[in-house]
Structure formats: C-alpha cells, structure tokens
Amino acid sequence: MIVLDRKPTITDVAKLAGVSMKTVSRVINKEPNVRDELRDRVLKAADELGYQPNFSARSLAGVRSFQLAYLFGDPGGDYAHGVQIGILDACRDAGYHLVVEQIDVDAPDAAQRTATLVAQLRLDGVVLSPPITDHRGVLDALKRAGVPYVRIAPDEALDGSPYVQMDDAKAAEELTHYLVDLGHRDIGFIKGHPRHAAGRLRFEGFRRAMEARGLAVQPSLVEQGTFSYGSGIDCAWRLLRRRARPTAIFASNDDMAAAVAAVAHESGIEVPEDLTVVGFDDAPIAQVVWPPLTTVCQPIREMARAAADLLIGRAADKDRDSWPDPVPHRLLAHELRVRRSSAPPGERTVARARR
Amino acid sequence: MIVLDRKPTITDVAKLAGVSMKTVSRVINKEPNVRDELRDRVLKAADELGYQPNFSARSLAGVRSFQLAYLFGDPGGDYAHGVQIGILDACRDAGYHLVVEQIDVDAPDAAQRTATLVAQLRLDGVVLSPPITDHRGVLDALKRAGVPYVRIAPDEALDGSPYVQMDDAKAAEELTHYLVDLGHRDIGFIKGHPRHAAGRLRFEGFRRAMEARGLAVQPSLVEQGTFSYGSGIDCAWRLLRRRARPTAIFASNDDMAAAVAAVAHESGIEVPEDLTVVGFDDAPIAQVVWPPLTTVCQPIREMARAAADLLIGRAADKDRDSWPDPVPHRLLAHELRVRRSSAPPGERTVARARR
DNA sequence: CCCCATATTGATAGCGCTGCCAACGAGCCG
C-alpha cells in the first residue's frame, strides 16, 4: 500500500504500472483489447495506490456519468422508500451513484425542476415512480434533454419509453376469486386514486373477476378513495353504516384496508368474523395492524431494481442514443398473501347482508 | 430566449453579455465585487440562454461540489425517509443535490463503502442518521477523507463533529410525568435498541421521572426491545402475561407501542380501558393503529434540515478547513401528542396490578 | 515476402468550470 499526499489519479496509476493513462482508463472501464498481463499490472498498481476514479472528471470528459436519479413525488411513502432501496441495490452492484429529488406532482414547477436537474447533472438515466411517472411535463422535460428514463407502474404505458410493472388487474382478479371462493357475495370495493393507473387496473380486475363468477358489482358498494389512510376511513364509514353491509371489503391498498379495519373495530364489527378486509401492496402496515391483512405482495423493490438495471444496461451499451426496438419492459410477479383478516362470511353477517 | 444546438456554457453567456468567463462565474456563484450593471447583464444573458451550470465541471475545477450525501442504515424505515425529506428541503433551497447510499451497519465493509463513496465523489458534506451515526469505522473514513459530516441523534456526542438532536431524556420524563399524573403507578417500560443513544436516553428520562415522583422502577416491568415491531410483540407478551400486570406501558418507540396494542388486543385487554400504551417518535404508525397512540413528536424532518443547513453553510464559508469552535450543534423541540391510547387506570386494573 | 485487416497501446486535445494572479482605475494619506 503506497500513500500519496493527495488522492491518487489515473496518472499515478499509469506511472506505477508503467503504461499510459489511456490503458489504465481501459482497464478501469473494463474495455476490451487489453492484454491480460497489462491488465493485471494496472489492477495491481491501482490497488496499491487505493485508486478510485473521480466521477466528476469521468462525467465531464466522457459520455457516461455512472449516475442515476430517482424522482419521487410522495413525501411520506413507504412506496417511494421501497423503490429507492431497489434502485440502490442495482447501483451498488454496478458501481453507480444515485441522486434523489422530491418533486411535488401538483406543483406548477415540477417540469421546470426536472429540466433544471437534468441540465445541471449529467445523468445516465432517471427512474420515475407514481405519481410523477405520469406527469406529462416531467416526461417531456426528460425527453427534450435526451435523458433515458424508465417508468415504474406507469399509467399510459405507451409513451415510447420503457417501463416496469406488475399485473395489477390480474392480481386483483385473483384476490377477488379468493374472496368469492371463501363464500363472499356482497363485496365492497374502495378504489384508489383516480389518477393512478394501479387504482384503475385493480378495480378493473375486481370487476372482471366478479363478472366471471356471475356476480354483480353493486355500485352502492363501490367507494372512491385516494390510497390514503384518511380516505380509507371515510370510505369505510360510508360502507359500514349501510343497512346492507358487505361481508367483505376489498381496499385498493393496505393503507385504506388498515383504515377499514380501524373503523370496523371502532364500530364493534369484528374482523374477520363479521367482516373480511383485504388490501393490496403488502406494505409494512399490513403486518402491523390487527388482524394482519390478507393482501397481494407487490414486488416494489424488484421492480425498482429492474428499472435501474435497464438504465444501467443501456448506458453500458455505448454509442446508442435510443432504446432498442421493441422498447424494453418488465412485468414482475405478484403473490397472494393470505393472513388473518379474511375468513368465510359468518351466518349472522350473511343474513344481515341479505336483509 | 435563444436556443443553441447544445447546452449553453459559461463561455456562451460571457460572449452574449460581453464580459469574461470569470465575471460570469462570479455572478453565478454570487461572489462579491461585481458592478450591478455587469451583474444584470450577465443574469439577463444567462436567462436568455437558459444557462445552467454544469455541476461536474464545478466540482472538478473548484473546491465546492454543491453535493451532499446521506448515509442511512435501516432499509425499512420511515425514519430514514423522513430524514431524507428534511435534507432535500435544505438542498432545494440552496441549489444542492443529494446523493444517497444505504449502508448496512452490521456489514463488515461499511467503512470501506464509505471510503469508496467519498473517494469517488467530491462531497460538501455527509449527513448520518442512526444507527450509522455511531459507526466508528464510517466516522473514521469520513474524517480521514476530510469530508465534513453532521450526525443526527448521535450516541457519543463528543467525537468533535457537529450534531443535531432532540432532548430524548427530557421528552421521556415529560411523558412519564403525564402517565403518573393520570394515576399510573405500575408502569412497564420497553427499552429501545441497546446500541442507540435514543434508547438509553429515553429510559434514563423515564427513570428520572419515576424517581422524582417517588416511584420505583420495577425491574420486572422493564423489557429490552430493539425498536422493531417484532421485538415489541415479544416484550408485550412477557409484560402482559405477568400476574401483576402494569396499568401502563411506555414503549421506546411507536412501532413497539403498536405491537403492545396488538398483543393487548389479542389478549382481550382493552386499550386504554385496561391498559394505557404510549410510544415515542410520532411515526406514521402511531395514527394508524387502534387506538391512535399517545406519543412524543420527534421533529425528524426539521432535525435533518438543520443538519444539512450546517453543512451547506460551512461549505459556503470558503477557505475553512475545520469547524468553528465551539463545534455547532442544534437541539430541536419535541412535543407531547396525547391521543386515545392513554387514560387513567380503571379500578379493575389497579386492583389487579396491586394483587 | 508484401499488403492489409485486426489487436493493442499511446499521445493529445479538450470537457466546463474555478483558482490564482495580473491589470487597471479610483480614492486616500502624507
């Protein structure tokens, strides 16, 4: 181990290894056409000096920056945090760094903020998650700047950019079939935020499954939520104080399902004895409320990882200035998680619902 | 608005404004000693071109990078997310960017990962939150690299670096006094992770308050948790199946308090009628369990903001290569949040506890 | 045995910006 009075540069490594700077650069960047002997010498020299490339210089001089950015909207979310962890997994493996930025979807300057970000930082790619994944202005700013981006769980998939998603509709179908198989007929549904694709798709899956079983979706049992716990509380009250109360409630996410459980509890309705409650996402809250929620596990972390990997892979593929055709996308598998918030409807509750 | 066929550079702005690059640089960086007239001309030119400085070039050429990093350990946490939002608030205002990195405290390469990070990226500062805020190896790596850092809620405050915290002990004292004032005498306590300062301080505050009121801390009513929901479950079981059950339980954070509420519920013990449960932090979970938890609001976001502001302020203060004396630190105010999980002990429960 | 395609290596010119220092004028003191 050799210690310099300053951070070692590529020049130091080159001198020590007795090769040119360019050869060192080739080795560091794993470029081909370097003899094994030289490669070893360079690697050894770099190791002895504890050399680490300077990312600012790299991105200034070259076409790659080894930097991704993650734009998220929701300042509160487990969701955003999960996505971030997934991206970081990918970055760690690829030697990338991650810059994060929080952008309020409803702020008028969302697009401007995005434009500024990509103008100041050379980025190899940007990952977007809902709700900004569907923000026109943000997408346009990215497109104009020529920065590749991948959308997670996008609304209109067809903006020509790659995306990563799970099959929300199919998962909702499966969950609904599960409820019907338990014996539920009068199933309440709490929709998600109208602007989120996931919300629409989950309802669509529910609708399809009900239809497939010859059951009607009763409009009076469908409430419009926004994915927030608070909206779940409101919807739950409306649903539970009907005289013909449903025997099961399908909430479009776990936050709202947790809210339903809370309202039920407060109303003296036992879950799952008097009411089955199911959620969606398998968020942390699902295992922390009483009873733990039956839900669908959304592979957030894996989706985010896949998104970042697409970006990193593309950046590695030099001299490409557009995505391959067809545009890459990934569909990740979900999984039904049956916990204690679901059970067959009791006699009592069926009678009440039928009344 | 003038459009070039490439991103405008400082040279473009200089030409348009009819001044030297250096003057543009001065204006962009808000340096003094530029005549107002020139400043206006430069600003106007920059605006017309839509000029944005290139951060890579800035950090390569200069001594500032306008970049902070946030190192966090816990991959699951609301806490880490809250801190991040606070840092982003500060960054947004100061025109900084934030790089994030997740480092497992227990991984043997934590220090190495930190060293690599700071060797690759020129950083104006690093924010640390528990538990890595107390990781010796990480702190040493930062010190060796000469990168300023601020610790949030540090354990041993005296490593000579600035820190931001709340008064955990005092808050715990207040919460305990509140419980005693309600009439509770037999109060169970669930400690936090032994390696976290916050855990120790909260217990210390509890102990002091009990002593001040002439009450004994019963060792049999003190359990060691780890801040996790799961550990809360275990501790709650142990506490609640004693024949002399406490009338109140003080959990060192909200996750564990939520666990206590869940166990109580499962055991047929009503909260708060049969058992008062209080937590700490005012995490999202506190308002999402039933009943909502009485807790102490920890100003995470503000603490993080303050930490980032210290770093940014120091970076702005050119040619300083160490912190001013005395080393800056901030103590932020907490607040008691009384919700529905706490009530005076009922006759029945007092009788049982006394038995 | 020569020529050209291919593999391997090096020299050099910047990338866009800031640090340093020189240049210049104005104001001030003695």
Place this chain on the structure above:
DNA sequence: CGGCTCGTTGGCAGCGCTATCAATATGGGG
C-alpha cells in the same frame, strides 16, 4: 503629487478523465 490600498475585471492554467486518432505489432492471404 507619489505611493498606497481597495474594488473590479480579465487571462489562463489545469482539475482528472475520456474520445479520437495515430502508431505499432500481429497474423493471414495472395
């Protein structure tokens, strides 16, 4: 009025790296 400081502006080197292209070596076909 000389010599000084201070405020203001510009010139230029160079941060650490990669892209480009030239230079050289290697090998096969004609």
